[in-house]
Amino acid sequence: MNGFDDFSRPMEYISPLDRHFRSVLRRYIEQEVMPFRRQYDEDWKDHAIIEPAFDKLMGELGLQKALFPPEHGGWGITRSDYIFRFAYMLCEELGRADTGMAVALAVTFWPLLVILVEPFVNERLIAEFAPMFCNTKKAVFAANAMTEPQGGSDIENMGLLRGRTIRTTARLEGDQWVINGHKLWPTNSGGAASLFGVPCTTRPGSDDLNDFAFIYVPAGAEGVTQGGPYEKAGMAADKNGDIFFDHVRVPAWYRAHGPGSDAEAFYQLIPFGQVASSAFLTGAMMNMYERLNEFVSSRTYRNRPLKENDAVAAIIGRIAGDIDICRILGHEAAMMGDRRNKPYGLPLTSEELVGKIRNIKDFISDRAVENFGKAMDVLGLYGPDRDWDIEKHWRDIKIIQLWMGGKQLCQMESARYFFNCETV
Amino acid sequence: MIGNLEGLFLMPEKGIDEETQGVVTLVRRWADKEVIGDRLEYRRNYPSRFDEKRKTLFLAMGLQRLAVPEEHGGFGWHTPGRMRHVLRVLTEIGRADCSTGVLLAMNCALFTVVTRFCDGRNGLTDSLASSYLEDEMKTASCILTGPGHAGRETPLFKGRSILARAAAAGESATVSGEDLRPLAAGLAADRFLIVCADSDGSPCLALVPVDAPGIARSERVKAAGLDALANADISLDAVTIPKDHLILDQDAVSYLSACLNLMLGGVSLGAGLNFFEIVSDWSDSRVIKGGTVLKENPLCASVLADTAEEIACAGFLLHDLAGIMPLTDHPGPSGMEAVYTYSAMIGAKAQQGIMRAINRGLELMGSAGYAREWHAEKHWRDVKTIQSIMCGTGAEAPVKMDIARFFYNCSEI
Ligand SMILES: Cc1cc2nc3c(=O)[nH]c(=O)nc-3n(C[C@H](O)[C@H](O)[C@H](O)COP(=O)(O)OP(=O)(O)OC[C@H]3O[C@@H](n4cnc5c(N)ncnc54)[C@H](O)[C@@H]3O)c2cc1C
Numbered sequence: 050m051n052g053f054d055d056f057s058r059p060m061e062y063i064s065p066l067d068r069h070f071r072s073v074l075r076r077y078i079e080q081e082v083m084p085f086r087r088q089y090d091e092d093w094k095d096h097a098i099i100e101p102a103f104d105k106l107m108g109e110l111g112l113q114k115a116l117f118p119p120e121h122g123g124w125g126i127t128r129s130d131y132i133f134r135f136a137y138m139l140c141e142e143l144g145r146a147d148t149g150m151a152v153a154l155a156v157t158f159w160p161l162l163v164i165l166v167e168p169f170v171n172e173r174l175i176a177e178f179a180p181m182f183c184n185t186k187k188a189v190f191a192a193n194a195m196t197e198p199q200g201g202s203d204i205e206n207m208g209l210l211r212g213r214t215i216r217t218t219a220r221l222e223g224d225q226w227v228i229n230g231h232k233l234w235p236t237n238s239g240g241a242a243s244l245f246g247v248p249c250t251t252r253p254g255s256d257d258l259n260d261f262a263f264i265y266v267p268a269g270a271e272g273v274t275q276g277g278p279y280e281k282a283g284m285a286a287d288k289n290g291d292i293f294f295d296h297v298r299v300p301a302w303y304r305a306h307g308p309g310s311d312a313e314a315f316y317q318l319i320p321f322g323q324v325a326s327s328a329f330l331t332g333a334m335m336n337m338y339e340r341l342n343e344f345v346s347s348r349t350y351r352n353r354p355l356k357e358n359d360a361v362a363a364i365i366g367r368i369a370g371d372i373d374i375c376r377i378l379g380h381e382a383a384m385m386g387d388r389r390n391k392p393y394g395l396p397l398t399s400e401e402l403v404g405k406i407r408n409i410k411d412f413i414s415d416r417a418v419e420n421f422g423k424a425m426d427v428l429g430l431y432g433p434d435r436d437w438d439i440e441k442h443w444r445d446i447k448i449i450q451l452w453m454g455g456k457q458l459c460q461m462e463s464a465r466y467f468f469n470c471e472t473v
Numbered sequence: 474m475i476g477n478l479e480g481l482f483l484m485p486e487k488g489i490d491e492e493t494q495g496v497v498t499l500v501r502r503w504a505d506k507e508v509i510g511d512r513l514e515y516r517r518n519y520p521s522r523f524d525e526k527r528k529t530l531f532l533a534m535g536l537q538r539l540a541v542p543e544e545h546g547g548f549g550w551h552t553p554g555r556m557r558h559v560l561r562v563l564t565e566i567g568r569a570d571c572s573t574g575v576l577l578a579m580n581c582a583l584f585t586v587v588t589r590f591c592d593g594r595n596g597l598t599d600s601l602a603s604s605y606l607e608d609e610m611k612t613a614s615c616i617l618t619g620p621g622h623a624g625r626e627t628p629l630f631k632g633r634s635i636l637a638r639a640a641a642a643g644e645s646a647t648v649s650g651e652d653l654r655p656l657a658a659g660l661a662a663d664r665f666l667i668v669c670a671d672s673d674g675s676p677c678l679a680l681v682p683v684d685a686p687g688i689a690r691s692e693r694v695k696a697a698g699l700d701a702l703a704n705a706d707i708s709l710d711a712v713t714i715p716k717d718h719l720i721l722d723q724d725a726v727s728y729l730s731a732c733l734n735l736m737l738g739g740v741s742l743g744a745g746l747n748f749f750e751i752v753s754d755w756s757d758s759r760v761i762k763g764g765t766v767l768k769e770n771p772l773c774a775s776v777l778a779d780t781a782e783e784i785a786c787a788g789f790l791l792h793d794l795a796g797i798m799p800l801t802d803h804p805g806p807s808g809m810e811a812v813y814t815y816s817a818m819i820g821a822k823a824q825q826g827i828m829r830a831i832n833r834g835l836e837l838m839g840s841a842g843y844a845r846e847w848h849a850e851k852h853w854r855d856v857k858t859i860q861s862i863m864c865g866t867g868a869e870a871p872v873k874m875d876i877a878r879f880f881y882n883c884s885e886i
Contacts, residue, residue, distance in 0.1 A: 087695070090695075196840070199760065200759070200760065200761060200839075201839060201840070202761060202839065203761060203762065203763055206762070209762070210762070210763050213763055214763050233840075234840045279844050279845075279846070280844070280845040280846070281843050281844055281845060281850070282843050282844075282845070282850035282853070282854065283843075289840075346623065347622065347623050348620035348621065348622065348623065348866065349620060349621035349622065349623055349634060350620065350621075350632055350633065350634075350866065350867050350870070350871060351629060351632045352621055352626050352627065352629070352634070354623045355620065355866065355867055358867065358870065360867070360870035360873055360874065360886075361867045361868070361870045363870075364867075364868050364869070364870060418832065422828065422832075422857065423868055425697075425857065425861045426860065426861050426864045426868035426869070427866070427867060427868045428861065428866065429619075429620065429861055429862065429864045429865045429866035429867065429868075430619060430620075430654045430656070430861070430862050430865065430866065431620075431654070431866075432697075432861035432862075432864070433696040433697035433698060433699075433857065433858040433861050433862065434694055434695070434696055435694075435695035435696065435697075436694070436695070440696070440697040443697065443857070444697060444854065447832075447835065447843065447853075448840070448843045450836070451835065451836060451838075451839055451840070451842065451843065452839075452840070455836060455837075455839055456836045457772050457773065457776070457836065457837075460772065461772070473772075
């Protein structure tokens with residue numbers, strides 16, 4: 050093995066953009082993010098160091114335009130047949146440096162996917178929001194505000210609960226939606242986002258998917274209040290906080306698609322989120338391998354490099370083997386998404402696709418949590434030391450296992466598909 | 474939470490006398506009132522609150538003297554028979570704050586080792602004890618074996634590199650070593666207990682006061698946990714210490730390691746118990762699936778069971794380990810060697826178990842578990858830090874070698 054790039058991925062799955070774009074992106078990340086990431090934890094509130102890096106990546110390099118069609122100044126990625134694989138590449142490269150930064154970028158795409166991916170395209174809203182992201186060299190963030198104080202998992206558990214627990218309400222008054230509610234924790238809240246995608250209910254307590262509405266709310270709209278960022282165990286580059294909607298009015302056409310279609314288009318976000326999460330994790334694990342390799346080659350047990358001790362070799366061999374397997378699985382999950390329009394593919398909203406992709410993400414999360422913990426133990430005294438980078442990833446990636454409804458929801462969606470469960 | 478911790482986490486209570494129970498109760502009160510009951514404030518102003526609360530515990534309540542021999546004015550909890558009591562106290566402290574627990578553990582380990590191996594050299598115990606009776610907080614920091622550097626041969630202690638060297642000459646000794654990494658608190662320590670190799674390459678211990686000329690410390694090391702214990706690498710350039718500060722006995726190194734495994738196990742156990750309390754409150758009130766209380770969901774209940782089970786088993790193992798500490802008085806392989814091996818084995822198992830308990834419990838807490846506000850994540854970071862530093866290097870491999878050596882007489886591993 051020559052380096053971290055040699056971890057397996059099915060080469061037939063690699064998108065045409067991969068090689069060129071990956072190398073440009075990697076250069077940027079190695080110059081603008083990696084040398085500074087050890088200082089990010091202390092910058093969680095102000096983003097004084099983090100924000101310029103975002104400006105470079107999202108604004109100057111232009112990543113925030115990627116999804117929008119060329120006629121609006123974007124790169125048209127959502128019209129390609131490799132959007133999942135493109136996203137995987139992007140999230141993996143960024144995840145190698147900093148998964149907090151990776152999620153902040155990926156979640157900017159997240160609510161926009163609801164109106165940009167066939168068959169759910171809303172040209173009027175694309176034209177409305179594209180300039181915000183495409184006509185600037187500053188980083189602009191969006192947020193997908195699902196989680197509410199009473200719980201996030203239930204809102205993502207559309208298959209079983211069908212929006213019944215959502216408390217944020219949308220009422221149509223003339224040609225405007227009036228929104229009331231409290232969301233918390235979305236990536237890019239805490240004052241970062243300029244635009245929110247907000248899952249609401251038009252009839253509280255209803256499990257009729259026609260009553261589910263996905264409505265866009267500009268952060269500056271009257272009645273929107275944001276709290277400051279929460280202090281967390283990790284993921285300093287991602288700000289998370291409270292958002293209050295108090296009689297917020299937006300035009301009626303800010304609703305993504307309409308009754309029934311909103312729920313379907315929103316449900317597509319689950320596979321996108323899970324594939325991106327898998328990519329954050331394999332990227333972070335590839336960086337773990339780099340740092341671990343340096344340690345076990347230069348430090349010793351019984352006066353021989355750690356990696357030359359059979360017992361240690363068994364441990365690090367397992368870690369690297371897991372990274373290899375996870376990367377193959379992650380690419381398979383991305384490919385499942387990109388096959389959606391093929392005759393043999395599955396729609397993004399199918400129980401089979403959601404169950405299988407959640408299953409892969411759950412598997413990769415578990416391997417990542419375990420292997421980062423193990424890698425810290427291999428470093429022993431130096432495991433908790435920030436200069437070795439592994440502890441930062443260890444803190445950051447734990448939440449990837451927990452977000453989007455958590456590990457248990459992944460297990461349930463997998464069981465639901467594989468065993469036709471009806472109540473779990 | 475249902476029931477109290479004692480009622481839920483059964484521990485072998487053998488030999489807990491009234492005096493000990495009194496100390497344990499006092500420390501629990503300190504933990505509940507001063508730290509756990511005031512978490513928000515404690516977290517917001519951590520450095521100053523940490524010092525203040527530690528002062529109450531160490532000086533006002535006198536726990537700084539916990540392992541100082543009775544005849545020197547301490548509590549006298551320094552003998553192998555007292556280890557289960559020390560474990561109980563450290564568990565109570567770990568429940569409040571691992572950093573405070575680690576500091577007390579290192580102080581206790583120092584006295585436990587010094588009093589045992591400096592028999593007949595009362596000068597050292599006297600001077601050490603009298604400094605611990607002062608109205609000033611004392612911090613001892615331990616520097617154990619570490620990973621060696623490729624291309625640089627070092628003497629070994631059970632396969633692990635000894636990175637410091639000690640040489641006795643006349644009435645004094647010199648200690649040298651570069652970039653040694655203390656377990657914790659390298660910046661705050663006023664003395665270091667260092668595993669060294671003597672002039673024959675045999676393992677020994679040196680007690681080095683920080684004001685001795687020739688000691689340099691690096692910048693603060695940023696770490697995953699134990700935030701209050703600023704650590705730094707230490708270099709010693711032929712630092713001179715009195716000869717009686719050198720303990721030329723390999724068993725002292727084994728004993729130090731055994732004590733630390735037990736004591737830091739106790740600290741992590743305390744953190745695990747408090748984590749249990751947090752996750753228990755959460756699972757009592759959080760509602761999922763549109764109406765089910767979290768703990769009443771069978772899947773969540775089985776995860777909760779994992780958390781409780783790991784903590785309960787770790788507690789049992791650690792108490793049993795404390796119970797065999799007096800075996801260190803036995804000569805031969807059933808003595809120090811056995812206790813060393815059992816402590817390494819149980820220490821690693823207990824730390825792994827508690828870490829797994831917290832990792833699993835966090836799965837149920839969603840974002841709340843990840844927010845500093847809930848305090849669960851602090852236990853997670855602190856215990857992981859303790860686990861990794863006690864691992865030494867190479868994950869579980871070196872401990873497996875210790876176990877194999879003891880049980881199978883391996884001689885080349
Ligand atoms: C860094 C970070 C980024 C985030 N980004 C976003 C974002 O972009 N948008 C957003 O809306 N939210 C976001 N969140 C919130 C996150 O997605 C939620 O916290 C998560 O979905 C879990 O919700 P909860 O915390 O409310 O826990 P709850 O929903 O209360 O769930 C608690 C636990 O109950 C269990 N559980 C839940 N449902 C079931 C079930 N059906 N069967 C069995 N067990 C179950 C699980 O163990 C779960 O972990 C983010 C959080 C963090 C920390």
